[in-house]
Amino acid sequence: MYEFTYQKASSLDEAKEAYGASDEAKYMSGGMTLLPTLKQRLARPSHVIDLGGVNDMSGVVIENDKVTILARTPHAQVASNIELQRVLPALAKLAGGIGDPMVRNRGTIGGSTANSDPAADYPASIVGLGATVHTDRRQISGDDFFLDLFETALEEGEIITKVTYPIPDRAGYMKFPNPASRYCIVGVMVSQRGTTVRVGVTGAGACAFRVPEMEEKLACEFSPNAVADIKVPAEDLNEDIHASAEYRAHLVTVMAKRAVAEAIS
């Protein structure tokens, strides 16, 4: 890691003040993405501002038709929430499949969302469940949040405070994980709420995206067969030593089918 100055903030105001006072600061929540990035010297912030000391930013709240997850809630807490397992099991399952138990004890939904890592799990849920990202200054629709590789709609110094999910009638999440890191090679969240169907894909492209063609077909017939013949174009998809773009395109269809099967089971 390059050198940086560490600051632990005890409130959002303190964090924002520290951010404003430094040249190139980075916020850190659980650090499960940021620290590996720093260790590889892929980023060189002047300051790392730890949000770990900010109180009242952790918890899962379930109201009539929505689920709210505060930004600093670790994945383990989301995965093990019994009420969430009942009302939105696909989301609890997604959280329980991130990394491994040790990573889930530290990593948070806010950090995962803010990073827009192309292989992270949560972005599939933000897009595939039609979530809203709340920040210290506004609300951002999940559809407008992820812009590109590690790029989001967040402005300079903006901090995610919580994510709210409308509770769907049914939803399913399936991923094909990298066997070592457990990051998604492809992950698909499918949901149905009234007449609205959403298909959110992570791992395949530069950032999470929807597949409108699948959504239209599923709105007519919510079954795995409905998406069996729909293939997303391989051009512009990610390619690395683990999977070619062509293979990822194939996996999107396979994971979407399995996610629908899970949603109706």
Place this chain on the structure above:
Amino acid sequence: MTVKFSITVNGKPVEGETEDRTLLVQYLREDMRLTGTHVGCDTSQCGCCTVHIDGKPVKSCTILCAQVDGCEITTIEGLAKDGELHPMQNAFRENHALQCGFCTPGMVMSAIGIVDRHKDESLDEKTVRHELEGNICRCTGYHNIVKAILAASVTMNKNA
């Protein structure tokens, strides 16, 4: 830049000062000479560096020392009490759950986490194998590790 912190390591209070960027595992190994905690991959995949922070297993290669100010840390060295091995350590020994031993400290710390998370139910092999996903062993093929954890879960729950 340096940062000051106070932590408890294996029950003993520690007042320390280190570089802002020092990882917990570096401090444990290089400053405290607690070399039981290993570094395998250094990319938060292999689990050799697992320690407990406030009772929960965490990969100490992916957390800054500065972040754990005020926390209680337990390393593999802190498990045995009064010369008696922890039931998990004992089960690893009795089941021959190691060959080279490099992954073992992390396996043991992680395994205690598994038993803790399933206190109220009896552990099965599938759950153990699944929850051991954050620890990589290159020698054993995992069979005896899984056996050891299942055996220890019985003793630990009896003692609890």
